[in-house]
Amino acid sequence: MKLYAITENHLYSKAYAKGKKAVMRTVCVYVLPDYHASRLQRAHPLKLRINRVGFTVTKKLGGAPVRNRAKRVMREAYYLAQKTYDVKKGYLIVIAARGCTAQSKMQTVYGDLAAAFEKTGLIEHK
Numbered sequence: 001m002k003l004y005a006i007t008e009n010h011l012y013s014k015a016y017a018k019g020k021k022a023v024m025r026t027v028c029v030y031v032l033p034d035y036h037a038s039r040l041q042r043a044h045p046l047k048l049r050i051n052r053v054g055f056t057v058t059k060k061l062g063g064a065p066v067r068n069r070a071k072r073v074m075r076e077a078y079y080l081a082q083k084t085y086d087v088k089k090g091y092l093i094v095i096a097a098r099g100c101t102a103q104s105k106m107q108t109v110y111g112d113l114a115a116a117f118e119k120t121g122l123i124e125h126k
Contacts, residue, residue: 003075004040006054006092015054015094022119024112026101027074030094031120037090049089053078057097070102077110081117086124093122 006012019032034040034052041049055074057067074095081087101109117123 003079004050004052006052006094011052011092012054012056012094015092019092019094020120022116024098024116026098026104026109026112027077027116028096028098029113029116029120030092030096031122032092034090034092041090051087051089051091051093054092054094055097056094057101061097061099061102066102067097070097073101073104073106073109074113076106077113080106080110081113085114085117087117088122088124091122 006015015030015032019030022029022031037049040052041047044050055071055078057070059067061067061070074097078095095113114123
């Protein structure tokens with residue numbers, strides 16, 4: 001499944017300022033309804049609603065290899081959470097790394113991400 005990235009800085013700022021926030025041990029998740037979701041749905045080849053996702057890691061965590069590993073781990077955890085749970089569509093999701101993300105295993109980050117999605121109301125219950 002293709003990942004649609006948040007590319008504009010102002011969308012990160014809006015998610016930080018106005019979005020729901022869930023802070024876990026390894027990640028911090030910000031969720032905001034995407035006001036352009038219907039426009040993106042019309043532009044999508046299969047006419048599906050999508051989530052736009054952004055991953056952030058600060059320089060406080062370490063050098064480039066450490067930051068890249070943290071982003072890789074968070075991205076893989078997001079893919080697994082999206083495959084496992086019924087995640088709602090049409091949102092801006094910003095996932096920020098915390099201090100121990102780069103040293104953590106993907107399963108740990110996945111558990112924290114799933115709990116954060118539950119806390120912010122992103123998981124649909126049937």
